[in-house]
Amino acid sequence: MIRYLEAAWPHEGCGVILRSDEGAGESWRVVSLPNASPTPRVAYAFAQEAWLQVCLDADARREVVACVFHSHVDAPAVFSTEDRRQAAPSGISLLPQVSYIVVAIYGGRAVSASRSVWITGGFQTVPLLLADFRFEKPV
Structure with a gap:
């Protein structure tokens, strides 16, 4: 996820994390999606055909x-007013069981992240440690 979001810079990258409980335990899969926003430097939108195929x-x-994830380009990793509007357009979460991860990408490098979840009528946000997402050794 982090590598994809860094590579998408200077545009916002986006995608989803899928979970399966089938078989021998829980498994996770990260799927990047094309950003179909007409203003990809400041917003993201899933391409409809790609989103349908993922589903x-x-x-x-x-x-x-x-989880739905996306990056903010040269901006903080906060669940913005626009993010909230897209996730809950009429004050009701479209995906109430889904969390949202925002990663701040400055100059092509992830610097911070946050996770937001829907709890009783609103989104609650907590910071995330990027070390939790990186598998490479620091240079």
Whole structure:
């Protein structure tokens, strides 16, 4: 997820994390999606065809969407007013069981992240440690 979001810079990258409980335990899959926003430097939107295909594939694999992720370009990792509006357009979460991760990308490098979840009528946000997402050794 982090590598994809860094590579998307100077545009916002986006995608989902899918979870499966099938078989020998829980498994996770990260799926990047094309950013179809007309203003990709300041917003993201899933390409409709790609989103439909992810949903069909997830259904066939018995997966659920656990998380929606996207980056903010040269801006803080906060769940913005626009993010909230898209996730809950009329004050009701479209995906109440799904969390949202925002990663701040400055100059092509992830510097911070946050996770927001829907709890009783609103989103609650907590910071995340980027070390939790990186598998490479620091240079």
